[in-house]
Amino acid sequence: MTDEPPAITARELTKTFDGEPVVDGIDLTVEQGSVYGFLGPNGAGKTTTMRMLTTLTASTSGDAAILDTSITDREGVRQHVGYLPEEPPVFDELTGREQLQYFARLRDLPPGPTTDRITQWLDRFDLTDDADRRLDDYSKGMRQKIGLIQALLHEPDVVFLDEPTSGLDPRAARTVIDAIDDLTDNGQTVFLSTHILSVVEELADTVGVLYEGQIVAEGAPAELTAAAEAGDDSTLEDVFLSVTTESSTAATAVPDNNDVDTAGVPDAAATER
Structure with missing residues (x-):
């Protein structure tokens, strides 16, 4: 057991634009020294969520914290985080x-x-x-x-990365992937958003998938693929496709030592890939 706080927590974190909720009551817990793979189709809310967690965009309601420092304390959070936006x-x-x-x-x-x-x-x-x-x-x-x-x-405690291998050739991408892996060996935490699912499968301890304002699946990559009901050879891509379709009406339940919360995250004003 440890008394260390989670690297990231979010409770009912919400953002509205023009009266419309685009991040709608998201709940997250990311432990220190881990990689959280943050997946979702274009417009799912990933960039808006990351901008709120790094204090670049103010939330409308709810709260979040980086190492027990509320995102309302911009200078306090700034000391703990590093952020690579897509551009x-x-x-x-x-x-x-x-x-x-x-x-x-x-x-x-x-x-x-x-x-x-x-x-x-x-x-x-x-x-x-x-x-x-x-x-x-x-x-x-x-x-x-x-x-x-x-x-x-x-040398931030928590690193937010939005498409870190974008535009890289395979050799350079491998260097970046290895560098991310080294961060957790040093006790740092990585919040990773990418469309390259093989990178998430390799690096992530936990994956959250956003779709239409909901976290529709969350858990370890192996648990998610086991729950995908796509056969013994199911992949994270199968999970992503199965839970990000118009016919998806319920969150994917994933057995875990902690009950996996399902919550919502859409996006509007931030540009995403």
Whole structure:
């Protein structure tokens, strides 16, 4: 037993736009040192949920916390989280190295250790030779890697990743996947949204699937595939397709030591893939 709080909790977390609920009473619990795979079709509410959990978008009602720090405490949450949106926030006129140095200054990170950390990450992601080129000369995949380094540079307790392998070739994607795996070995928590289901199957301890404003399935990948009733060879893709169809009328029940909650999450104003 441990007295450590969950990395992420959400209770009845709701967001409305123009009077319409687009995140509708979501409940989540993500334990420290784990990977939570956050799946759903376009417009399911993934980005809006992540933006609320990282304090970039205010919730309409309900509450959530990062390591017992409520998302109403923006500065408190900010100390704990790193966030890679699908389009990394970078300045085209800066070089890759300058972008990371700029971010480090915003975070008040100590120059000496941070410079070493930047060098290590650039090397790990094969960006050393391009570090002093302007970002407007970078490919989408290279910008994605700079964005990921930026999200990890301050060694956050909880990392939110929205399509982290987008635009990457297979070799670069493998480097990113291995880096995510290493984060949990260091006790960090990863909240991972991606359409690449093989990545989720490999990395996630728990998966939540959103559809039409509901978490329609939640549990360990193996438990979800076992509950899919698609035969012995069912995959996470089978689960995703079976619970994200117009004919789905009930949440998928997954046996677990903790009763699996089903709740809702749609999305409107945030752009998703």
